[in-house]
Amino acid sequence: ELAAYTNNINEHFIKNIVKLILGSVLKEEGNTIKALEIYNEEITYFAKEKVAIGALLSWALIVKLSMETGEDDKALSTATKSLEIAQSPKINNYFFIIYFQKYLAEIYQRKGDLAAAKMYLEKSIMLAKQFELKYQLIELYIAYAKYTEEVMKKKHIYSSENVRTSSELYNKAVLLAKELRLPNMIEFASKERSSFKTFCQLNSIEI
Numbered sequence: 001e002l003a004a005y006t007n008n009i010n011e012h013f014i015k016n017i018v019k020l021i022l023g024s025v026l027k028e029e030g031n032t033i034k035a036l037e038i039y040n041e042e043i044t045y046f047a048k049e050k051v052a053i054g055a056l057l058s059w060a061l062i063v064k065l066s067m068e069t070g071e072d073d074k075a076l077s078t079a080t081k082s083l084e085i086a087q088s089p090k091i092n093n094y095f096f097i098i099y100f101q102k103y104l105a106e107i108y109q110r111k112g113d114l115a116a117a118k119m120y121l122e123k124s125i126m127l128a129k130q131f132e133l134k135y136q137l138i139e140l141y142i143a144y145a146k147y148t149e150e151v152m153k154k155k156h157i158y159s160s161e162n163v164r165t166s167s168e169l170y171n172k173a174v175l176l177a178k179e180l181r182l183p184n185m186i187e188f189a190s191k192e193r194s195s196f197k198t199f200c201q202l203n204s205i206e207i
Contacts, residue, residue: 056096063103079103098124138176145169158205167207
C-alpha cells in the first residue's frame with residue numbers, strides 16, 4: 001500500500017526503497033525466490049536512474065540472501081564487484097564499503113581462507129573507527145572475535161593472545177552497545193560473550 005501511495009505522488013525513490021523492504025520481509029517469511037526477484041528489479045531501476053545508494057543497498061541484500069541460502073560463490077562475486085563500485089572515486093560510500101568488507105570476511109572465513117577474512121575485517125574496523133561508526137563497530141568487534149575463535153578451533157591452538165583478543169573484542173562490543181543504549185545489541189553482544197566464556201570453560205581455557 002505504501003509503495004502504491006508513493007507511486008501515486010511520484011515519490012519514486014521512496015517507492016523503490018519500500019519495495020526493497022518488502023523483499024526483505026518476504027525473505028524473512030521464507031519466500032527467497034520472490035525476494036531475489038524484487039532485489040534484481042530494483043538494481044535495474046536504480047542503475048537506470050543512476051542512484052548509487054539504492055543499487056548498493058540492493059546488492060547488499062542480494063549478498064546477504066545468497067549467504068543465507070548457501071550460495072557462497074555468488075555472494076563472493078556480488079560482494080567483490082559491489083565493493084569495487086562502492087570504493088570508486090565518484091561514489092566512495094564508506095558505509096557500504098564497510099558492509100561489503102564485512103560480508104567478504106564472513107564468506108572467506110566460511111571458505112577457510114582465514115588470511116583474507118582477517119584482512120577484510122581489519123580494513124572494515126579501521127574504516128568504522130575513522131568515521132566513528134559505533135553501531136557498525138559493535139558488529140565488527142563481534143565478527144572479529146568470532147573469527148579469532150574460528151582460528152583457535154581450526155588450529156587447535158588456544159594461545160593466551162588469541163583468547164585475550166576475543167575477550168577484549170566482546171567486552172568492547174558490549175560497552176559500545178551500552179554507550180549507544182541499544183538493548184537488542186546489548187543482549188546480542190552479551191550472549192555472544194557468554195558463549196565464548198562457555199567455550200573456554202569447556203576447553204579448560206583460562207580467560
